[in-house]
Amino acid sequence: MSIEYSLSRLFKYSDPNMVLNMFKPYINQCISEIDVRYAYGHVLAEDIYSPIDRPFLDISHVDGYAIRSIDTKGASSRNPIKLKVVKGIDPRNAHNYILRGGEAVFVETAYPLPRGADAVVPVESVRREGDLIYVYREIKSGSDVFRKGTDFKKGEKIASMGDYINPSIQKALMDLGIKYVKVFCRPKIAIIGVGSELTDEIVPPSTSKITSSSSYFLKHILEYYGAKIAYMGLVKDDPNELISFINYLLRKRIDLIITIGGVSMGPRDFTWITIYQYYRPKIFFRGLKTHPGRSTSGALVEGIPIINLPGLPQSTLSGTLFIILPIINYMYGRGFHVKLPFIDVEIEDDYVIDKYIGFYRLRFLRINYSEVKAKIIRGLGSYHVSIFTRSDAFTIIKPGIKKISKGEKIRAYYLEPIYKFNNTTTYI
Numbered sequence: 554m555s556i557e558y559s560l561s562r563l564f565k566y567s568d569p570n571m572v573l574n575m576f577k578p579y580i581n582q583c584i585s586e587i588d589v590r591y592a593y594g595h596v597l598a599e600d601i602y603s604p605i606d607r608p609f610l611d612i613s614h615v616d617g618y619a620i621r622s623i624d625t626k627g628a629s630s631r632n633p634i635k636l637k638v639v640k641g642i643d644p645r646n647a648h649n650y651i652l653r654g655g656e657a658v659f660v661e662t663a664y665p666l667p668r669g670a671d672a673v674v675p676v677e678s679v680r681r682e683g684d685l686i687y688v689y690r691e692i693k694s695g696s697d698v699f700r701k702g703t704d705f706k707k708g709e710k711i712a713s714m715g716d717y718i719n720p721s722i723q724k725a726l727m728d729l730g731i732k733y734v735k736v737f738c739r740p741k742i743a744i745i746g747v748g749s750e751l752t753d754e755i756v757p758p759s760t761s762k763i764t765s766s767s768s769y770f771l772k773h774i775l776e777y778y779g780a781k782i783a784y785m786g787l788v789k790d791d792p793n794e795l796i797s798f799i800n801y802l803l804r805k806r807i808d809l810i811i812t813i814g815g816v817s818m819g820p821r822d823f824t825w826i827t828i829y830q831y832y833r834p835k836i837f838f839r840g841l842k843t844h845p846g847r848s849t850s851g852a853l854v855e856g857i858p859i860i861n862l863p864g865l866p867q868s869t870l871s872g873t874l875f876i877i878l879p880i881i882n883y884m885y886g887r888g889f890h891v892k893l894p895f896i897d898v899e900i901e902d903d904y905v906i907d908k909y910i911g912f913y914r915l916r917f918l919r920i921n922y923s924e925v926k927a928k929i930i931r932g933l934g935s936y937h938v939s940i941f942t943r944s945d946a947f948t949i950i951k952p953g954i955k956k957i958s959k960g961e962k963i964r965a966y967y968l969e970p971i972y973k974f975n976n977t978t979t980y981i
Contacts, residue, residue: 587733595739597712605707605729608701617697628692749789790823813862828859834852901928929948948964
């Protein structure tokens with residue numbers, strides 16, 4: 554074993570922010586124009602402004618009679634005002650008619666008023682006899698009318714670059730007649746589980762076979778944040794097989810390649826060293842200043858980031874939080890800062906930290922929502938999956954902090970879909 558081989562396996566822990574900035578110039582931001590009908594779930598790559606006033610004219614809130622409010626002055630139950638109904642007017646195109654004093658025109662809900670009308674009286678509020686309607690109260694100007702441009706004004710910003718196109722944004726775009734929008738392409742991501750013991754089948758725990766659950770765990774998190782998992786596979790503890798698979802993915806121009814497992818210092822941990830020795834990348838990092846997840850590594854190969862995540866579940870999540878999700882966020886034009894829901898909680902007990910003081914430390918919380926207090930869960934190392942099911946949220950302890958005192962405020966973050974923003978349930 555050469556000295557170079559041994560040294561290249563050693564960790565040189567890097568700050569996550571330094572790593573992200575190192576990869577920044579090479580992260581792909583693909584933009585395409587798509588039919589707005591199929592834009593749901595995409596992220597806007599442009600600011601959107603309303604091309605029209607909406608409504609484009611004054612429209613009726615109800616089925617009723619468009620009138621001039623001044624014509625109802627003095628109306629009451631004892632002294633109703635009579636108005637003449639104009640016949641032959643299309644109730645959906647009444648804006649082509651000019652209303653005169655003493656007249657009324659029937660209009661339908663959400664359709665324009667005739668010119669000169671400034672109010673609508675609902676059909677159920679009048680009595681009709683032949684060509685006449687009787688109005689029993691004074692009608693104020695603007696009554697049961699949606700004014701032109703009250704929903705959106707022409708030139709008003711509707712949505713911003715980086716906004717997720719949810720059902721409400723999509724509906725607004727469609728109602729404004731916007732046919733196409735520019736969006737960021739969904740990042741194409743490959744996930745490679747590394748280990749001869751891994752299987753895609755569900756098997757009971759043993760020393761010979763382990764279900765590749767971490768690949769699915771990661772897959773669903775990344776899909777939730779908008780990624781497209783283009784390839785997902787397993788490779789044995791064979792450097793040649795790993796390189797063959799990566800070369801295949803490089804030819805497919807995947808945006809991000811993720812490996813899980815084989816990044817520590819054991820005899821079978823060959824993932825990092827194989828990639829490093831075969832591709833000789835100029836941009837790489839070996840280890841991350843995070844706990845758990847400090848063995849997270851990566852390199853830039855042929856312009857594509859390859860991130861090596863540790864196999865232990867909490868470490869997999871840590872590398873995902875600090876590196877993978879920020880890269881995906883950047884691909885969507887949002888920068889590296891991933892905005893997660895959070896609440897500020899009071900810590901119930903002293904928490905003393907005597908290791909990894911210079912690292913970002915990911916810690917899991919159990920929250921008492923009635924008192925808005927939290928406990929940091931202890932005693933469950935990075936192997937334990939149960940910490941995800943026993944916790945309500947997580948916090949990040951920044952480098953340099955050695956103690957959090959009882960009563961201090963900390964921030965509880967919710968990484969959906971693992972955690973819901975609150976554990977309370979409300980029924981409508």
